[in-house]
Amino acid sequence: MIKQAYQYFKNGQGILTSNFAETGGFLKTDKALQRPDIQFHFVVATVKDHARDWRTSLKHGFSNHTCVLRPKSVGSVTLKSNNPTDCPIIDPNFLAHEDDVNTMLAGVKMANQILQHDLIKRYQVCSINQDQNLEDNELIDKIKTLTDSVYHPIGTCKMGLLDDPSAVVNNQLEVIGIENLRVVDASVFPNLIGGNTNAPTIMVAERCADMIKEKWLNN
Numbered sequence: 001m002i003k004q005a006y007q008y009f010k011n012g013q014g015i016l017t018s019n020f021a022e023t024g025g026f027l028k029t030d031k032a033l034q035r036p037d038i039q040f041h042f043v044v045a046t047v048k049d050h051a052r053d054w055r056t057s058l059k060h061g062f063s064n065h066t067c068v069l070r071p072k073s074v075g076s077v078t079l080k081s082n083n084p085t086d087c088p089i090i091d092p093n094f095l096a097h098e099d100d101v102n103t104m105l106a107g108v109k110m111a112n113q114i115l116q117h118d119l120i121k122r123y124q125v126c127s128i129n130q131d132q133n134l135e136d137n138e139l140i141d142k143i144k145t146l147t148d149s150v151y152h153p154i155g156t157c158k159m160g161l162l163d164d165p166s167a168v169v170n171n172q173l174e175v176i177g178i179e180n181l182r183v184v185d186a187s188v189f190p191n192l193i194g195g196n197t198n199a200p201t202i203m204v205a206e207r208c209a210d211m212i213k214e215k216w217l218n219n
């Protein structure tokens with residue numbers, strides 16, 4: 001790695017030029033579904049406990065991570081106290097909904113099926129389901145222990161209709177009930193899109209920039 005780091009900083013070459021998540025995929029856990037419900041992030045490193053397990057991370061290998069695309073579990077952001085300098089309590093509430101657990105279970109099984117292919121198996125270093133004989137409930141326990149985030153939180157200032165009590169902003173991204181205040185970021189998404197959130201957030205921002213310009217020109 002030291003040699004690779006040297007090569008990267010000197011010539012911009014070598015394995016550190018990888019974007020890390022080199023491959024991905026969108027799959028349906030059930031053929032009857034109209035659109036994919038899981039995403040794979042295939043990364044060129046062994047990642048355990050979000051790479052906090054540095055002994056695993058330093059080994060050569062790869063991992064294939066499974067992500068539930070439209071989770072039904074809803075998290076929360078609440079105040080810790082009435083002291084404004086205290087951090088809020090952010091609870092993603094992962095896998096609280098049974099459907100999310102079942103989708104994740106099916107997705108992990110599909111990922112494992114790929115990892116068990118002869119062409120890949122010989123490189124494999126670690127897998128959530130190394131022991132092929134795990135019962136579903138054992139696999140679910142493992143999933144619940146090992147699952148973490150791919151950082152796509154949204155919806156804390158949801159866009160919605162005026163009669164929706166959970167809506168914070170209207171379709172112009174104006175905060176309902178407060179004049180001259182908009183929220184323009186990923187928090188306005190009413191639901192998760194089926195994929196990564198960066199590009200849609202930029203789209204929301206560009207669209208709202210036009211709305212702001214239009215309002216300013218008309219006044």
Ligand SMILES: Cc1cc2nc3c(=O)[nH]c(=O)nc-3n(C[C@H](O)[C@H](O)[C@H](O)COP(=O)(O)OP(=O)(O)OC[C@H]3O[C@@H](n4cnc5c(N)ncnc54)[C@H](O)[C@@H]3O)c2cc1C
Nearest residue numbers: 150151152153184185186187195196197198199200201202
């Ligand atoms: C580690 C990580 C990896 C990710 N990878 C991907 C990916 O590969 N692909 C993808 O599509 N999405 C990815 N995402 C998700 C994507 O980055 C977010 O969905 C997107 O950035 C959300 O944009 P945003 O404008 O809502 O928030 P942010 O991008 O978080 O912007 C918020 C901004 O507000 C600023 N800010 C915060 N508080 C204050 C304050 N009090 N005063 C002034 N400024 C403040 C912050 O500094 C920040 O610049 C990733 C997220 C993370 C955390």
